[in-house]
Amino acid sequence: MSGQFGLLKQKRFRPFFATQFLGAFNDNLFKNALVVLLTFQAAHWTTLKPELLANLAAGIFILPFFLFSATAGQLADKYDKAMLARLVKVLEMAIMGVAAAGFFLTSLPVLMVALFLLGCHSTLFGPVKYAIMPQHLHEDELVGGNALIEAGTFVAILIGTLAGGLLAGSVEHPAWIAVGGFLVAAAGYLTSRGIPVAPPPAPELKVNLNPLSETWRNIAFARQNRTVFLSILGISWFWLYGALFLAQFPAYAKFVLGGGESSVTLLLATFTVGIGVGSMLCERMSGKHVEIGLVPFGSIGLTLFGLDLYFASPDALAGTTPHELLALLSIPAVWRVLFDLMMLGVFGGFFIVPLYALVQVRSSPDHRARIIAANNILNALFMVVGALGAAALLGKGLSIPALFGLAALLNALVAIYIYGLVPEFLLRFVAWLLVKAVYRLRTTGLENIPQEGAAVLVANHVSFADAVVIMGASPRPIRFVMDHRIFKTPLLGFVFRHCGAIPIASAKEDPAMMEAAFAEAARALADGDLVGIFPEGNITADGELQPFRPGVSRILASHPVPVVPMALAGLWGSFFSRVDGVAMKTPFRRGLFSDIALHVGAPVPAVEATPEHLQAQVRTLRGECR
Structure with missing residues (x-):
C-alpha cells in the first residue's frame, strides 16, 4: 500500500488529487448548506415544501451532466487538461460570487442558478478527472491512482456534507456560506497550478455544441469496445445502487433504527470508510495491474451484504423516541447494520476501482475524455432512474429494508447479465x-x-x-x-x-x-x-x-x-x-x-x-x- 500512497508525494499526481478533493468537498459543502438552510428557514425563501426543495436542488445540480457532459468531453480531448482544470477552478470562484449575491438578495432563483452552475463545474471537470490519469500515471499505477481518487472523493463528500450542515447552522448571515465556498475554490485554483501539462490527444477536433447529437456520438465511441461499454454500464449501475442506499439513510436512521440526526452521519461515515478501505486494498489485491477479476468479487459482496442489511434491519426500534447516538450503539442489531454498511463500501471499492481503470486503459486515447463523458451521462441517467424507481416503490408501501433487499437481488441479476455478455470478468475472477x-x-x-x-x-x-x-x-x-x-x-x-x-x-x-x-x-x-x-x-x-x-x-x-x-x-x-x-x-x-x-x-x-x-x-x- 506504500506504493499508492507514494503517489501523493509525486508532483504529477499530488496537485491533481488535491484539486479534485477540494472540488468534491466544495460541491457538497454548498449543496448541503443550501439544503439545510432551505429546510429550516424555508419560510424566508419560498412557499414550497422543504422536501420538495431538497429534490429540486438535487435535480438542478445533476441536470448539467445531461446537457454539457458531451461538450466537456470534447473540450478535454481538444485542450490541455491541466489548463482546463485551472479554468474550472476560476469558474468555481465566480460561482461562489453568484451564490453570495443570492444570499444577500434573499433570492432563491439566484441560488438555484448558482447550484446549476456548480453542477456545470463538476460536469466540466469530470472528463478531465479520469482522462488525465493515464497521461500522468504508468499502467501499474492506475489502480492505485484510481483507488486514491475514489477514496478521496467519498471522504470529501462526507466532510463537505458535514461542514455544509455545520456552516448553515452556525453563521449569522448565510452569505458566509458563499465566502467559505470561495476560499475552498481559491485553494483549489492554487493546487491546480501545480498540475503538469497534459497535451490534448485531438487538438484539431471541432467542438459540436449540440448536446443530443454529441451525446449519441460519445456513446457510440464507448460502444466501439464492448468491454469498455459494459464496464461503463457496470459503473453506472454501481452509482444507481450506491445512490439508492445513500438517499435512504436519513429515513432509515429515523424510522428503522430510531436514531436522530447524528445517526445519519454515522451511517454515511461507515459507508464512506468502507469505500475508502476497499479502494485502498485494490492495489494490493490486484498486484498493481488492472485486475478485473476483482469486479465479480465486488458484486458478490454487494449482493450478500445488501441482502444481509435487509435481514439485519430491526423492526422493534421503529416509531420509538429518537435514541442518542451512544444509546443507539448499545443495541446489538445496530452493530450488524453498521458492519453490513461497512462491507457494502469495501466491496463497492473492489467493484468500482478496477472498472474505472479498465475504461481508462482500454479506451482509445484520442476519444478517452469523450468516452468518460459518455460514462458521466449514463451515471447521471442511472441515478435519476434509480431515484424515481425507489420513490415509486416506497410510495407503493415497500419498506426501506425491503428496498435494500430488492436492490441486492437486482444487483445479482445485473452481474450475471454483464458477466454472461463478457465472460472475461468471470474468467479473470476464477484465475485471480x-x-x-x-x-x-x-x-x-x-x-x-x-x-x-x-x-x-x-x-x-x-x-x-x-x-x-x-x-x-x-x-x-x-x-x-x-x-x-x-x-x-x-x-x-x-x-x-x-x-x-x-x-x-x-x-x-x-x-x-x-x-x-x-x-x-x-x-x-x-x-x-x-x-x-x-x-x-x-x-x-x-x-x-x-x-x-x-x-x-x-x-x-x-x-x-x-x-x-x-x-x-x-x-x-x-x-x-x-x-x-x-x-x-x-x-x-x-x-x-x-x-x-x-x-x-x-x-x-x-x-x-x-x-x-x-x-x-x-x-x-x-x-x-x-
Whole structure:
C-alpha cells in the first residue's frame, strides 16, 4: 500500500488529487448548506415544501451532466487538461460570487442558478478527472491512482456534507456560506497550478455544441469496445445502487433504527470508510495491474451484504423516541447494520476501482475524455432512474429494508447479465481466485507482454492450471490454443470454453480440428489479440521440458508477430500436475499457498522464433525449479 500512497508525494499526481478533493468537498459543502438552510428557514425563501426543495436542488445540480457532459468531453480531448482544470477552478470562484449575491438578495432563483452552475463545474471537470490519469500515471499505477481518487472523493463528500450542515447552522448571515465556498475554490485554483501539462490527444477536433447529437456520438465511441461499454454500464449501475442506499439513510436512521440526526452521519461515515478501505486494498489485491477479476468479487459482496442489511434491519426500534447516538450503539442489531454498511463500501471499492481503470486503459486515447463523458451521462441517467424507481416503490408501501433487499437481488441479476455478455470478468475472477487462494504467485518480466497489438506467447506445460495462472497474471486477455481433451474437465473446461480458448487435436486424431485451430489462431492475431500456446503439445509427465513442436512456426508463417517466451516454475508436484501419474488425484497435496513463479522473457522477433530457440529461452527462464 506504500506504493499508492507514494503517489501523493509525486508532483504529477499530488496537485491533481488535491484539486479534485477540494472540488468534491466544495460541491457538497454548498449543496448541503443550501439544503439545510432551505429546510429550516424555508419560510424566508419560498412557499414550497422543504422536501420538495431538497429534490429540486438535487435535480438542478445533476441536470448539467445531461446537457454539457458531451461538450466537456470534447473540450478535454481538444485542450490541455491541466489548463482546463485551472479554468474550472476560476469558474468555481465566480460561482461562489453568484451564490453570495443570492444570499444577500434573499433570492432563491439566484441560488438555484448558482447550484446549476456548480453542477456545470463538476460536469466540466469530470472528463478531465479520469482522462488525465493515464497521461500522468504508468499502467501499474492506475489502480492505485484510481483507488486514491475514489477514496478521496467519498471522504470529501462526507466532510463537505458535514461542514455544509455545520456552516448553515452556525453563521449569522448565510452569505458566509458563499465566502467559505470561495476560499475552498481559491485553494483549489492554487493546487491546480501545480498540475503538469497534459497535451490534448485531438487538438484539431471541432467542438459540436449540440448536446443530443454529441451525446449519441460519445456513446457510440464507448460502444466501439464492448468491454469498455459494459464496464461503463457496470459503473453506472454501481452509482444507481450506491445512490439508492445513500438517499435512504436519513429515513432509515429515523424510522428503522430510531436514531436522530447524528445517526445519519454515522451511517454515511461507515459507508464512506468502507469505500475508502476497499479502494485502498485494490492495489494490493490486484498486484498493481488492472485486475478485473476483482469486479465479480465486488458484486458478490454487494449482493450478500445488501441482502444481509435487509435481514439485519430491526423492526422493534421503529416509531420509538429518537435514541442518542451512544444509546443507539448499545443495541446489538445496530452493530450488524453498521458492519453490513461497512462491507457494502469495501466491496463497492473492489467493484468500482478496477472498472474505472479498465475504461481508462482500454479506451482509445484520442476519444478517452469523450468516452468518460459518455460514462458521466449514463451515471447521471442511472441515478435519476434509480431515484424515481425507489420513490415509486416506497410510495407503493415497500419498506426501506425491503428496498435494500430488492436492490441486492437486482444487483445479482445485473452481474450475471454483464458477466454472461463478457465472460472475461468471470474468467479473470476464477484465475485471480486460483492464484490468490491456492498459490502464492511471483512474477518477473510482465512488462514484456505487449500492451497492445498481436503477439504469440509460448510457455512450458506443467499442469492443468497453467493457462489459468498465466491468465491471472497477464494484463491482457489471452486466447490459448489447447488440447481439446482439456475442455472435458468440468471446471477448467467451462473456463476455457468461455474465454475464447481454441481447441486443437493432432493431425492423426482429427485433421479438420487441427486446421480449424490454426485458422482461428490466424484470425485472432489479425484482430490484434494475444495467442498463447504450449509448444510441447502435452502436459509433462516427469516435470522436464519436452521438445517444442513446429506448430508455432506454422502460426508465424502467416502472421510474423513477436513471440514472448514464458516459463512456469513450481507447479510440478501440485494437485493439477501429473506427478502421481494422474492429475487432480490428491487434493491439497502441497497444502495451500505453495510458491509458484511465472518468468516472462523479452519478445523474440518472428524470424528468430524457431522451436529450438524458443525451447532454449523457456528453459533458461525456468531454471532448475520445475
